[in-house]
Amino acid sequence: MFRLSNNLIGILNFITFLLSIPIIWAGVWLRNNGSSECERFLDTPVIVIGVFLLLVSVAGLVGACCKNSCLLWIYLVVMFLLIVLLFCFTIFAFVVTNKGAGQVLSGRGYKEYKLGDYSNWLQKRVTSGKNWNKIRSCLVDGKVCSKFNETYLSDTVEQFYTERLSALQVSGCCKPSDECGYTYVNPTTWTKTITNSSNPDCAAWDNQPDVLCFNCNSCKAGLLDNLKRDWKRVAIVNIVFLIFLIIVYSVGCCAFRNNRRDNSYPAGWKA
Template identity: 75%
Template sequence: MFRLSNNLIGILNFLTFLLSIPILWVGVWLSKQGSTECEKWLDKPIIVLGVFLLLVSLAGLVGACCRNSLLLWIYLVVMFLLIVLVFVFTIFAFAVTNKGAGEVLSGRGYKEYRLGDYSNWLQKRVTNTKNWNRIKSCLQSGKLCSQFQTQFLNDNVQQFYTENLSALQSGCCKPSNDCNFTYQSPTVWNKTETANYANPDCRSWDNDPNVLCFNCDSCKAGLLQNIKTQWKKVAVVNITFLIFLIIVYSIGCCAFRNNRRDNWK
């Protein structure tokens, strides 16, 4: 009879195999049907993830259930590398998101964000023109600022100033507080063309719905603040996932030892 560890590894990898099928299907669907730059950018990582889970789960499943020591050994090597990768990424995520925070403004319900406040590694990612054009396309196709305009359309200037805006809304959909533009609507502000603005974002602002502040450093900073918040959450989840991987790896080691004992009999 199979030992308990072999059965557990078999069950876990069968579930992973089932999970890999819809992930792979979504990746293929996005590559064929994706209409936006964001969707097309996501298809390859999703397909790679689906294929990876499919192959690893098959190796673990066959290795545990068919007592194939070679496949189970390959499975354990991959699991070990995955544990190291998750551990390194978790430490890295905490390190690069340690810097940066929104600036509290007097009389405003929202914060504003400065690109220079964030880690150099993150800054380099968004100041790269190719990267930013792709990100900007995603933000525009996601209707970030059109939804922002609809949400606060009926606000007068005093009401608008008290709104609790997200980092992306504050950075991309309205001009910086430094500009002192005249409020007309959430995405329409009158500016003095001859003014000598200290903040270069003021010159980048345009009332065109396709431009707004998508070319501003504040928009890049808002994105980094959003990434920082999400990565902090991911890092916490990764700790739980890391513990789970270590447990599965330990069970896999037991199953591998069982296979070797059976093969020597």
């Protein structure tokens, strides 16, 4: 009979093997059927993750159930590297999302966001021309502001100012900054007035649906605020996953020890 650790590693990797198949299928489907560049952008990472899980799970499954110490050793090395990378990424995620918060406005239900409030590393990744052009295209294709306009179209100016609006849709990309002093017509249409504000976003604003404030620093700041929140959630999930991986790695080490002992005494004593 196989020992408990070998059985556990075998079961866990069989489940991982089954999960990798729909992940690979999803990546192939996105590549062939993605309706926009934003959707197709995800196909390669999804396929890579699926193939990685497939290969690692096969190595762990065969190594544990067939007493193949070489494959199990490769599996443990990969698991160790994965634990180290995940730990480093989790620490990094907490560090780069430590800065940045919306500014409360008097008499407003929403906040406004400043690009300079966020970490320099995040700013550089988002503000580079190549990256922002792709992000901007995705925001336009995703009809972020169109949905926002439909939701609050019936609001009067007083009602609109009291709404609790999202960083990305309102204070970021779909309306001009309050300090511009523009006159409200509807959520995505504002009449430009003479302003003394030095904020470059005021000049960047346009009522055209595919322009609006997508070129504004406030739009980039709104995106960074969303990224900050998402990365913190991912970091918390990573901590739980990291604990799980450490447990699996420990069980795998026991299975590797069993394999070496069994291969050394194929017909002899087993603990």
